[in-house]
Amino acid sequence: MQELFITDNHIHIDLKRGEGLKAAKKFYNSGGRCMILVNKLVKDIGLEPNSVENFERLYNFTIKTAKKIRENIKIKVFVVLGVHPAELYQMYTKLGERGIEIAKEALILASKKVENGEAVAIGEVGFPHFEAPKKIIEVCADFLRFSFEIAKDIDCAVQLHTQSLNKKGYKYLAELAKSVGFNTNKLIKHFANPYIKFCEKLGIMPSIIASEKNIKKALLEGKRFLMESDYIDDPKRPGAVTGPRSVPRVTIKLYKQEILSEDDIEKMHKDYISKIYNVDLD
Numbered sequence: 317m318q319e320l321f322i323t324d325n326h327i328h329i330d331l332k333r334g335e336g337l338k339a340a341k342k343f344y345n346s347g348g349r350c351m352i353l354v355n356k357l358v359k360d361i362g363l364e365p366n367s368v369e370n371f372e373r374l375y376n377f378t379i380k381t382a383k384k385i386r387e388n389i390k391i392k393v394f395v396v397l398g399v400h401p402a403e404l405y406q407m408y409t410k411l412g413e414r415g416i417e418i419a420k421e422a423l424i425l426a427s428k429k430v431e432n433g434e435a436v437a438i439g440e441v442g443f444p445h446f447e448a449p450k451k452i453i454e455v456c457a458d459f460l461r462f463s464f465e466i467a468k469d470i471d472c473a474v475q476l477h478t479q480s481l482n483k484k485g486y487k488y489l490a491e492l493a494k495s496v497g498f499n500t501n502k503l504i505k506h507f508a509n510p511y512i513k514f515c516e517k518l519g520i521m522p523s524i525i526a527s528e529k530n531i532k533k534a535l536l537e538g539k540r541f542l543m544e545s546d547y548i549d550d551p552k553r554p555g556a557v558t559g560p561r562s563v564p565r566v567t568i569k570l571y572k573q574e575i576l577s578e579d580d581i582e583k584m585h586k587d588y589i590s591k592i593y594n595v596d597l598d
């Protein structure tokens with residue numbers, strides 16, 4: 317048997333406050349070989365999301381984290397940068413239109429870092445996962461449309477963070493993307509429902525939280541999806557979502573149960589990843 321190549325499609329590592337390299341090591345020791353590292357919040361590096369400079373600090377910190385992991389642990393690390401909807405919410409509430417301007421400038425900066433190869437995609441962008449006033453939802457929708465425009469221009473993927481959605485919600489996201497000409501084949505729904513067939517029809521790539529139960533449920537509909545831990549590496553919220561070992565553990569478990577074949581794993585963890593992010597995994 318060849319070594320399995322296993323990718324966590326959405327993970328946060330916090331070198332300052334969290335387990336940092338230790339968490340990355342846990343991922344590696346459990347069989348993980350590639351991670352898509354998403355920036356945390358500006359707040360998490362001890363700053364306010366009130367200037368483009370602070371976003372630049374957050375992005376550079378995330379890029380530095382990726383570099384450090386690559387240097388110490390033999391895995392691939394690709395960076396995703398964006399303005400988290402919870403932070404956009406706060407920025408608009410505190411700063412009004414100026415907050416939106418800063419968020420847009422921060423997103424343009426993220427896209428420049430994709431263009432120069434420091435990052436591979438834009439995210440997480442979208443809507444707060446908690447209930448928000450109608451005006452905030454409008455602000456988020458406008459900002460998401462803007463994000464799709466930016467991503468379309470540089471032909472990169474977008475990772476979406478949203479409230480929990482039914483199929484109508486997924487359809488809305490696909491339509492929003494299409495309305496500005498963004499290719500839904502580059503659209504990744506982070507924390508996705510197991511709507512595997514429906515997403516395939518829309519072009520959206522679902523990224524499913526790696527619990528055995530979730531993945532088995534998704535597999536009832538098909539195999540076109542990615543897996544993620546959404547590990548947040550926050551000592552104040554231990555056990556929020558899942559740990560850094562979850563993606564390799566569940567993948568290997570299902571492989572041993574002969575529910576996933578080597579080919580299936582290669583597709584989910586390597587082929588889809590390399591295609592959607594336009595990265596070389598060989």
Ligand SMILES: [Zn+2]
Nearest residue numbers: 326354440546
């Ligand atoms: Zn996340």
